[in-house]
Amino acid sequence: MVELPDKSTRLIDWYLEVLDAAQLTDKRYGVKGMNVWTPYGFQARRQLDAVMIRAIEATGSAPVEFPALIPQTEFQKEKDHIKGFDAQVYWVTRGGATELDIPLVLRPTSETAMYPVFALWVRSHRDLPLNVYQIVNTFRYETKTTRPFLRVREIHFFEEHTCQVDEATATARVESNLAAFGEMARAFVLPFLAIRRPEWDKFPGAFYSVALDIPVGGARTLQIGSIHHYRENFSGPYGIRYEAADGSQKLVHQTTFGLSERLLGAVVAVHGDQKGVVFPPALAPYQVVIVPIPGKPGAPDPAPAALALADALRARGLRVEVDRSDERPGAKYYRHELRGVPLRLEIGAREAAAGTATAVDRLGTKRLLGPNDLPGAVEAALADFGAALRAAAEARFAAAFSEARSLTELRGSTSVRVLRWCGREACGHEVETAIDGALLGTAEGPLPFKVEGEGGCIACGASEGTRWALAAQPL
RNA sequence: GGGACUGUGGGGUAGCUUGGUCCAUCCUUCGGGGUUCGGGACUCCGAGACGCCAGUUCAAAUCUGGCCAGUCCCA
Numbered sequence: 023m024v025e026l027p028d029k030s031t032r033l034i035d036w037y038l039e040v041l042d043a044a045q046l047t048d049k050r051y052g053v054k055g056m057n058v059w060t061p062y063g064f065q066a067r068r069q070l071d072a073v074m075i076r077a078i079e080a081t082g083s084a085p086v087e088f089p090a091l092i093p094q095t096e097f098q099k100e101k102d103h104i105k106g107f108d109a110q111v112y113w114v115t116r117g118g119a120t121e122l123d124i125p126l127v128l129r130p131t132s133e134t135a136m137y138p139v140f141a142l143w144v145r146s147h148r149d150l151p152l153n154v155y156q157i158v159n160t161f162r163y164e165t166k167t168t169r170p171f172l173r174v175r176e177i178h179f180f181e182e183h184t185c186q187v188d189e190a191t192a193t194a195r196v197e198s199n200l201a202a203f204g205e206m207a208r209a210f211v212l213p214f215l216a217i218r219r220p221e222w223d224k225f226p227g228a229f230y231s232v233a234l235d236i237p238v239g240g241a242r243t244l245q246i247g248s249i250h251h252y253r254e255n256f257s258g259p260y261g262i263r264y265e266a267a268d269g270s271q272k273l274v275h276q277t278t279f280g281l282s283e284r285l286l287g288a289v290v291a292v293h294g295d296q297k298g299v300v301f302p303p304a305l306a307p308y309q310v311v312i313v314p315i316p317g318k319p320g321a322p323d324p325a326p327a328a329l330a331l332a333d334a335l336r337a338r339g340l341r342v343e344v345d346r347s348d349e350r351p352g353a354k355y356y357r358h359e360l361r362g363v364p365l366r367l368e369i370g371a372r373e374a375a376a377g378t379a380t381a382v383d384r385l386g387t388k389r390l391l392g393p394n395d396l397p398g399a400v401e402a403a404l405a406d407f408g409a410a411l412r413a414a415a416e417a418r419f420a421a422a423f424s425e426a427r428s429l430t431e432l433r434g435s436t437s438v439r440v441l442r443w444c445g446r447e448a449c450g451h452e453v454e455t456a457i458d459g460a461l462l463g464t465a466e467g468p469l470p471f472k473v474e475g476e477g478g479c480i481a482c483g484a485s486e487g488t489r490w491a492l493a494a495q496p497l
Numbered sequence: 498g499g500g501a502c503u504g505u506g507g508g509g510u511a512g513c514u515u516g517g518u519c520c521a522u523c524c525u526u527c528g529g530g531g532u533u534c535g536g537g538a539c540u541c542c543g544a545g546a547c548g549c550c551a552g553u554u555c556a557a558a559u560c561u562g563g564c565c566a567g568u569c570c571c572a
Contacts, residue, residue, distance in 0.1 A: 042508080050507090052548095052566065109498090165498080167568075315535055352536035370535060380535085 026296060033239055037291055038169070044299045044361045046290070047170045055168035055175030062361065063286075065307030067178065070210075070286055071157055073304055074180050077205040078279075081198050083153040083182055088135040090158070091126040097134045099259040106226020107131075110163040128161040133227070133278070136183055137260035144185055144264050144274060151191065155182035155279075171287030172244070172497065180281040185262060185274035192251055192275035196232060199249045199279040200466070203234060206281075209304035210289050211412050212236055213419035214246065216466035217492055220450050223460070225278075229253035232466055235494075237422035238291050241435040241459060243494040246288045252276040292415060299362030300384050303408050308341040310400060311363045312379075313354050315370035324374040331369070331379065334397045340404070359384065364407050367391075367400065383407040385414070423470045423492075429481060432456035432493065440469060441480040443491035449481035459495035 026043070027035040041047050046063040059067060075085070091114060098104050112128040115121060129135055136154075144152055160179040168174055182199065186192040200216055207214050214236045224231040225248065234247040257263065257273040266272050286305075293300040303309050314328040325346060332342045343363075345354050351368070358366055368380040377393035381403045387410070391399040426432050426439040435457050443449060443461065450461040469490055478485040 054566075313535095317534075319533090348534095350534050350536085350538060352534090353538085354536090356537050368535070372535090 026298065029294065029296060030239070033242075033291070034169070036294075037172075037287075040290065040294055040298055040360075041170050046286075046299070049170050053175075055164050055173070057170050057174065062307055066286055066301070066305055067283060069305045069307065070283070071180075073206050073209045074157070074281060077202045077209075078155050078180075078182060080205070081153070081202050082151075083155045083184075085156060086136075086154040087156050087158060088129075088132055088139070090129055092129055092135045094125045094127060096138050097127045099134065100227045100256055103133065103227035103256075107162075110165070112161050112163055129158075130160055130162045131179070131280070132156065132158070132160070132181055133183070133256055137256055137262060140183075140185060140274075141260050141262045144262055147187055147264050147266050150185055150187050150264060150274065151195070152185040152274075153182065153195075154184070155180065157181075169287070171283045171290070174283075178283040180279075182277075182279040184277045185257070186277065187264075187266075187272070187274070189251075189253060189275050192253070192277050195277045196249050196251050199277065200232070203247060203249070203279075203281075206285075207234075209302065210285060211302040211408070211415050212246070212285075212288060212292060213416050215470060215492065216249075217463040218466055219463040220447070220461055222447060222450070223463070225250045227252065227255050229255060233463065235462055235492075235496075236288055236292065237419065237438045237494070238288075238497060239422075241438055241457065241495045242497050243438055243462065244284070244288055244291065244497045246285050247279070247281040249279045250277060252278065292418075293411065294362070297356075298360035300411065301362035301364060302411055303364050303404050306341065306362065306364050308343040308363060309404060310335060310340055310342045310365045310367060311354075311358045312342065312344045312367045312369060313351055313358075314344070314346060315351050315368060317371045321371050322374060324369045324371060327374040327377075328367075328369045331367070331396060331400075335400055338397055338401065340401070355382075365400070365404050383410075385410050420471060425473060426480065426493070427477065429453070429456040432480075433458075435459075435493075435495075438492060438494045440471075440473060441491055441493060442477050442488045444479035444482060444484045444486065444488045446479075446482070449479055452481040453491075453493050457493045457495065459493060462492040462494055462496070464489050464491050 026039055029036040044062070045060050046066060048058040048060050051058050107130050111130050114126040114128060140152065143149065157180050160177045162175055162177065164173055164175050166173060184195050186195055214234050217233050217235055219231040219233050228250040230251050232249045233245050235243045235245050238244045253275055254273040256276055262274045263271050264274060289302065289305060290299055293302065312328045312332055314324040316323070328344050332344045335342045355366065362384065364384050366382045373379050377396065379391045379396060380388070381391050381400065382388045383403060385407060389403070391403060422438055423440055424437040426441045429452060432439060432453065433456055439457065441453065443453065453461045473490065476488070479488050
């Protein structure tokens with residue numbers, strides 16, 4: 023019997039317990055920030071990867087895989103980059119008993135692994151654009167408290183790296199990545215905001231960084247991904263240049279796009295409730311669970327009908343489990359709800375005889391399906407669940423923001439704040455002190471709600487060049 | 498990076514102050530049997546732990562030190 027902590031008041035406790043109870047991860051491995059992918063968690067991750075792969079490949083990106091170890095000499099070529107990661111890289115300094123002449127870095131991200139090779143691959147404008155991605159594990163020596171999926175030391179990392187002919191094309195790639203992420207977020211049912219980070223918070227080595235943030239209750243936000251424009255910051259040091267059509271030699275402009283299993287944590291945190299995880303259909307390890315209900319001794323066995331329906335649904339491409347374990351139906355309901363299964367079908371003697379199924383989705387909507395085109399009705403019920411989940415998520419998203427017009431208003435914020443900012447760092451830090459959090463940056467797209475007028479900077483009052491910005495307490 | 502706290506079966510806990518009553522308590526879980534099965538069943542039998550390494554002592558879950566792991570606060 024599982025009693026989860028109250029999600030609204032104890033989000034982190036709730037999160038840790040629900041991951042454990044739903045068996046999405048096993049955090050008893052014994053190395054800080056490194057957890058075990060359980061069978062159920064791995065299946066969820068596989069769906070996550072599938073969504074990412076489909077969306078990014080649709081934009082003309084090709085999968086590659088680079089080695090995990092990077093020579094110190096390559097790692098150090100871009101100054102800001104190494105400064106940014108210096109404190110959190112793992113070093114490999116010995117092979118057996120032999121000290122290595124050139125120590126190796128266990129990749130915290132793969133710019134410095136890929137770019138020396140990109141310099142070999144890119145020679146002509148005809149080689150461009152170069153759009154490649156990989157999904158690999160990367161390593162960062164986190165000193166803060168680690169949490170499964172949200173902050174780990176071994177990261178399941180999606181990273182796209184591209185080379186473009188010029189700055190404008192690279193900017194267009196950033197836009198294309200944003201659109202691709204929009205596709206992914208639709209599948210995860212995660213309403214998000216694209217926010218251009220302030221100068222002091224951009225990726226080490228980037229020209230600018232666009233973060234993908236979601237609200238997660240109160241003033242808290244979670245960054246679930248990022249897209250960076252590097253301009254020539256890396257292509258210079260790594261010598262990635264090409265011969266243009268006019269015969270001149272030019273440096274490429276680069277972009278990257280990074281995501282991780284943090285998305286899985288975000289899905290759990292955003293959709294989960296007091297009963298446990300709620301998976302959107304695209305991510306659920308199994309989308310439908312069929313529970314046959316035996317009935318009195320001597321009654322007809324509903325198992326054959328359940329198995330036949332499972333086959334019919336699988337033929338339509340659905341992921342289906344039939345739970346024939348030796349438990350009472352109620353116990354099964356609780357367990358599958360805890361694990362976030364979108365749709366449960368109950369088949370007892372009545373349904374088996376009538377060719378129907380009683381369907382209950384994870385939001386509690388109950389109805390009788392069939393007997394006409396039962397598999398089709400199941401698909402429809404699953405689609406309805408997805409729509410209801412989206413409506414609920416979008417309503418919470420819309421309610422997560424509020425405007426702030428003065429620094430004092432920021433104190434004790436209970437929602438993510440939207441405010442006018444002049445762009446100066448000093449003013450930004452005043453905002454951060456007031457909200458006891460971070461100035462996330464300026465919105466890339468439309469704001470999450472309608473705003474009135476365009477007053478001066480919240481900190482200094484200047485009206486010149488102010489823009490809408492967001493402030494929050496990042497998790 | 499600096500500080501504080503914590504570590505008992507798979508999970509959660511009692512015991513620790515004042516060493517012996519502890520081959521360690523209770524709930525849950527797990528294995529086997531029986532009766533059950535439309536929202537967390539009952540019953541019988543069984544399994545499973547003092548983070549690691551040293552030290553103090555006649556005697557250590559309990560005291561001391563180091564290490565490992567975890568949590569929280571500060572930079």
